[in-house]
Amino acid sequence: xxxxxxxxxxxxxxxxxxxxxxxxxxxxxxxxxxxxxxxxxxxxxxxxxxxxxxxxxxxxxxxxxxxxxxxxxxxxxxxxxxxxxxxxxxxxxxxxxxxxxxxxxxxxxxxxxxxxxxxxxxxxxxxxxxxxxxxxxxxxxxxxxxxxxxxxxxxxxxxxxxxxxxxxxxxxxxxxxxxxxxxxxxxxxxxxxxxxxxxxxxxxxxxxxxxxxxxxxxxxxxxxxxxxxxxxxxxxxxxxxxxxxxxxxxxxxxxxx
Amino acid sequence: xxxxxxxxxxxxxxxxxxxxxxxxxxxxxxxxxxxxxxxxxxxxxxxxxxxxxxxxxxxxxxxxxxxxxxxxxxxxxxxxxxxxxxxxxxxxxxxxxxxxxxxxxxxxxxxxxxxxxxxxxxxxxxxxxxxxxxxxxxxxxxxxxxxxxxxxxxxxxxxxxxxxxxxxxxxxxxxxxxxxxxxxxxxxxxxxxxxxxxxxxxxxxxxxxxxxxxxxxxxxxxxxxxxxxxxxxxxxxxxxxxxxxxxxxxxxxxxxxxxxxxxxxxxxxxxxxxxx
Numbered sequence: 450x451x452x453x454x455x456x457x458x459x460x461x462x463x464x465x466x467x468x469x470x471x472x473x474x475x476x477x478x479x480x481x482x483x484x485x486x487x488x489x490x491x492x493x494x495x496x497x498x499x500x501x502x503x504x505x506x507x508x509x510x511x512x513x514x515x516x517x518x519x520x521x522x523x524x525x526x527x528x529x530x531x532x533x534x535x536x537x538x539x540x541x542x543x544x545x546x547x548x549x550x551x552x553x554x555x556x557x558x559x560x561x562x563x564x565x566x567x568x569x570x571x572x573x574x575x576x577x578x579x580x581x582x583x584x585x586x587x588x589x590x591x592x593x594x595x596x597x598x599x600x601x602x603x604x605x606x607x608x609x610x611x612x613x614x615x616x617x618x619x620x621x622x623x624x625x626x627x628x629x630x631x632x633x634x635x636x637x638x639x640x641x642x643x644x645x646x647x648x649x650x651x652x653x654x655x656x657x658x659x660x661x662x663x664x665x666x667x668x669x670x671x672x673x674x675x676x677x678x679x680x681x682x683x684x685x686x687x688x689x690x691x692x693x694x695x696x697x698x699x700x701x702x703x704x705x706x
Numbered sequence: 707x708x709x710x711x712x713x714x715x716x717x718x719x720x721x722x723x724x725x726x727x728x729x730x731x732x733x734x735x736x737x738x739x740x741x742x743x744x745x746x747x748x749x750x751x752x753x754x755x756x757x758x759x760x761x762x763x764x765x766x767x768x769x770x771x772x773x774x775x776x777x778x779x780x781x782x783x784x785x786x787x788x789x790x791x792x793x794x795x796x797x798x799x800x801x802x803x804x805x806x807x808x809x810x811x812x813x814x815x816x817x818x819x820x821x822x823x824x825x826x827x828x829x830x831x832x833x834x835x836x837x838x839x840x841x842x843x844x845x846x847x848x849x850x851x852x853x854x855x856x857x858x859x860x861x862x863x864x865x866x867x868x869x870x871x872x873x874x875x876x877x878x879x880x881x882x883x884x885x886x887x888x889x890x891x892x893x894x895x896x897x898x899x900x901x902x903x904x905x906x907x908x909x910x911x912x913x914x915x916x917x918x919x920x921x922x923x924x925x926x927x928x929x930x931x932x933x934x935x936x937x938x939x940x941x942x943x944x945x946x947x948x949x950x951x952x953x954x955x956x957x958x959x960x961x962x963x964x965x966x967x968x969x970x971x972x973x974x975x976x977x978x979x980x981x982x
Contacts, residue, residue, distance in 0.1 A: 478784060501810060502732050502885045514951045515783030517733025519942055522884045531732050531757070531888050532818040535811040540830050559834075563807075568840050574792045576781030578837060579758075583811035586833045612834025620834040625854055627833060703951045 454684050456637040457596075459656050461487055461692055462684035464548075464594040464635040472545045473497040475538075475584050478516045480594045481548035483695070484635075486512060490691050499538060501580040503529045512699040535580070539587045547588035547628075549581055550595050553606045556649050556670050557620075558593065558613025558631040560585070561606035568608065581611040590632045597636035597667040604670035614648035638664050640681060644673075654679040708878025708901070708928040713937075716900045716930040717743045720866045721752075724773075728755040728864040728896060729762060730817075732887030733783060733949075736941035737870040738762050739934035740902050742975045745769040755864055757813045757888065761940065761957055764788040765975070767803060768967050774804040776862075778813045782961075785954055789961040799964065806841055812859045817888040819861035820895025831857040867896035870938045871923075872945060874903045875910040878925025884944025886921050893923055902934035904946050 454462075464484035468474060470493040476485045478500075486509065489496050497506050502517035506526035513521050522528045529538070538544065552575050553561035560581060566572030585591050595601055605616065613631050614620050621627050634641040640654040652664055653675045665672055684692075711719070721727060721744055729737050741762040744752075751773040754763055759780045766772055768790030780791050794803040808816070815827035828847065838844040838857075847858045869889040871882045880901050882889050893899040901923070910916060925931075937943075940950035940957075960970045 502734070503887070504885065513784070514954065515733045515949070517783075517885045517887075518951075519734070519884070519944055519948055522734070522944060528885055530886050530890070531810070532814040532891060535814045536818075536829070540811065563837075571796055574780075574787070574795050576787070577777065577779050577807050578809040578835070579779035580810040582809040582833075582835045582837065583829070583831050587830065609834065609836040615834050624833060626830060703955075 452683060452686060452689065454689055456656070458684060458689060458692060459681070460594065460596070460635060460637040462688045463640060463656070463681055464592065465491065465688070467592050467633060467635060468493050468496050468546070471495050473499065473543060475499050475501070475544045475547045475580070475588055477549045477581070477584070478513065479550045481550050481592075482512055484594055485548055486695060487688065487692050490695065491688055499534070499544065501531070501534060503531050503534045505529060505538065510698065511702045512695065514703055535583060539583060542587070544588040545590070547584035547591045549584060549591060549593050549611070551593060551611070553601055553603055554593065554595065554634065555603055555606045555613070557615060557618045558634065558643060558648070558650060559606050559609045559615065560593070560611040560613060561608045563608040563610045565607055578610045585611045585613070585630065586627050588628050590629045592633055592635065593631055594635045597638040597664070599667055599669050602668045602670075614643065618648035638667060649673065651675050652678065654681045656681045657683055708874070708925040708931045710878070711930045711932050713739060713743050713902060713932040713934050716932045717747055720898045720900055720929060721747070721749055722865070723749055724751045725865040726753040726755065728862060728867040728892045730756060730867065730869050730887055730889050730892040731938065731941065732757060732885055733760070734885035734887065734941060735870045735882070735889065735943055736760055736762050736938050737868045737902055738939060738941060739937035740868045740870070740900065741766055744771060745971070745975050755862055757810055758783070759788055759791060761954070764790040764961055765971065767791050767794050768800070768961070769971055769975070770800045772803050774806065776806045776808070778808045778810045782954060782958060785958050789958070790967060793964070806843060807837065808841065808844070808859065809835070809837065812844070812857065813862070814888055816859050816862045817891035817895055820863045821891040824861055826858050826860055828856050828858050862895050864892070864896040866898045866900065867892040868900045868902070869893060870902045870934065870943070872903065872943055873905050873907050873910070874901065874931045875907050877909070878928055878931055879910050880923040880925070880928060880931070881910050882921045882923065890921060890923055893928060898929040900930045900932060901928050902932050902937045904935055904937065904943055906933060
């Protein structure tokens with residue numbers, strides 16, 4: 450039987466599959482949180498989810514709207530202060546993977562969540578850095594997930610809030626005690642990984658029924674494709690069921706209160 | 707020794723025009739009632755410090771209380787922008803507000819350093835970020851032992867910190883439960899502090915849920931305690947009431963429009979609450 454699913458569901462399932470059972474993951478709010486909890490509810494029951502509000506090893510039944518919803522604390526193994534979270538657990542090297550979203554990303558995986566336009570005369574003021582600048586450098590590696598569009602995927606970000614590989618791809622070279630940085634970017638069209646040498650993003654896998662042209666059209670630079678371009682495996686019926694139930698529960702909770 | 711005051715009197719005594727004020731609570735236990743009292747008393751030219759400005763600072767900025775905002779993530783969590791903050795930064799309404807932005811890690815460390823009485827916080831932070839180019843309070847130093855380049859930011863030392871907590875007892879001891887954020891650090895880092903609470907109990911240490919490792923701020927480390935029931939709403943108080951996520955979503959439309967915001971403020975702040 451052919452499964453029906455949306456491109457957003459394809460993105461969430463693919464992002465969830467990036468997490469391995471037993472990993473410790475510092476989770477960003479929004480799409481990363483959806484993917485990380487889907488992973489926990491499917492193939493990775495022992496994934497350790499940590500949110501910057503101090504909630505350590507949390508197992509929320511519904512997705513939090515904010516990074517500090519009560520649900521996160523009530524279902525956590527323990528809740529620590531925010532300084533302890535950033536100093537001991539993140540900076541102390543206890544996090545395998547940071548899972549982030551972003552407003553803008555460029556070819557070297559630098560993230561911009563600060564503003565569009567000039568800093569002192571912004572066209573659009575975005576929320577700012579939050580936990581991302583240190584998650585991206587202190588976690589072992591970084592996964593990034595966001596929807597693919599020309600507005601989001603730009604050749605050079607307007608502002609480097611959070612380091613990918615710097616404006617020249619060499620931003621991590623020779624820096625001591627720094628994580629590997631972004632290792633994959635998961636969108637609703639494809640999966641990208643940084644080139645091992647240049648660190649420029651390369652499409653390694655297209656989602657089913659997505660064409661190269663669609664990716665080229667939604668990317669703000671001349672995007673490269675891997676020599677061996679794979680097709681991302683489809684979601685399973687179980688993954689879709691769990692994801693839909695999770696989102697329905699979340700919707701009921703957030704509108705019902 | 708903490709003095710028990712009404713919220714009106716606590717704010718009147720400790721929050722002066724031009725003061726540097728930290729109102730903390732990381733998503734949880736946000737001192738919203740105190741923020742409204744500051745608005746009602748018409749305080750001006752405040753330097754407002756908060757990791758996540760949230761709705762409370764959006765309202766205070768829109769009401770004209772702020773001269774400068776020091777923060778690390780200025781959005782409506784899970785919803786989008788803080789439109790009053792944006793309007794002040796992008797269009798200068800109701801007046802231009804200066805901003806100084808950090809990362810969460812740096813601000814958390816700066817609060818901790820303030821509590822520890824240090825002049826600065828040191829962290830492995832801001833590597834490759836362009837934030838240091840727009841914030842002159844971010845510097846880099848060399849570790850005298852290893853030579854590693856580390857980020858340094860000045861500690862946070864507010865004139866007054868305001869936090870909300872579940873309960874205080876007759877001696878002024880304060881219990882903070884759930885997501886504890888940087889509330890304790892904020893209180894200890896400040897010259898003066900106001901703690902608003904859901905309720906006063908006789909003695910925290912004889913409460914059935916008392917625990918030797920509970921997060922308790924001793925009464926002698928707090929300046930004033932004021933009762934503010936539902937004082938965090940639409941944020942929440944663990945064990946008392948949940949976060950009103952629906953209101954957070956509704957705020958987007960209210961704050962987007964200047965007139966609608968002013969009407970909301972009129973009805974819900976100027977003509978509401980305010981025990982004296």
